[in-house]
Structure formats: structure tokens, C-alpha cells
Amino acid sequence: MILIKNIYINIFIIIIISIIFYIIIIYPEYYNKKKHNKLINSLVINDIILINGIIGKIFKINNKKYITILINKKIKIIIYKKYINKKIKNEKLINNIKF
Numbered sequence: 001m002i003l004i005k006n007i008y009i010n011i012f013i014i015i016i017i018s019i020i021f022y023i024i025i026i027y028p029e030y031y032n033k034k035k036h037n038k039l040i041n042s043l044v045i046n047d048i049i050l051i052n053g054i055i056g057k058i059f060k061i062n063n064k065k066y067i068t069i070l071i072n073k074k075i076k077i078i079i080y081k082k083y084i085n086k087k088i089k090n091e092k093l094i095n096n097i098k099f
Contacts, residue, residue, distance in 0.1 A: 036082075039084065039086065039087060040081050040082070040084065042087070043058060043061070043067070043081075043084070043087070044058070044061075045058050045059070045060065045061065046058060047087055048087070048088040049069065049084050049085075049086070049087055049088065050084070050085045050086050050087075050088055051069070051079055051083055051084055051085060052083060052085065054069075054071065054077075055088065056069030056070055056071050056077065057069060057070045058070075059076055062078065064081075065080060065081055065082075066078055066079065066080060066081065067079060067081055067084075
């Protein structure tokens with residue numbers, strides 16, 4: 001009888017630890033990935049974006065994986081979409097950038 005109770009307690013503890021692991025680690029990662037995919041799918045030409053410290057304007061959407069951004073009047077960079085950090089919406093910052 002005591003052995004059966006210990007087995008149930010151990011199974012209960014494993015279930016609780018699994019739930020805590022899911023809530024702390026897996027769900028936030030899933031939420032962030034979903035949010036990032038929504039950002040990537042909402043991009044259009046002339047949006048101002050930030051890529052690892054580089055601010056640029058979307059010049060051309062090449063395909064599902066790559067886009068071309070304009071850094072200034074002469075410099076264009078082709079980047080992988082998944083590396084886009086965020087879309088800039090701050091009007092003061094956008095007005096200070098010269099393309």
C-alpha cells in the first residue's frame with residue numbers, strides 16, 4: 001500500500017514539474033515566435049525596420065525568405081527576413097533618417 005502511494009506521488013511530482021517547465025520555457029518561446037512571424041508577414045515596401053542595429057527602409061521584397069533594404073541612396077543590402085528585429089513606428093526617429 002505504501003509503495004503504491006509513493007508511485008502516485010512521484011507521478012504527480014513529474015506532472016507538476018512538466019507543467020511548470022512548459023509555462024516557464026516553452027510557452028513564452030512559442031508566443032515570441034508567433035509574434036515575430038506576424039511582424040514578418042506584415043512588412044511592406046517603404047517600412048522602416050531594424051536589423052541588429054542597422055536601420056533601413058524596405059526597398060524590395062524578393063521572396064518569402066529575403067528582402068532588400070535601402071541604407072542610404074546608394075547602399076542596398078539583401079537580408080534574411082528572420083533576422084528583422086522590429087518595425088520602427090516612432091515618427092521623430094523616422095523623420096531624422098535620410099534615405
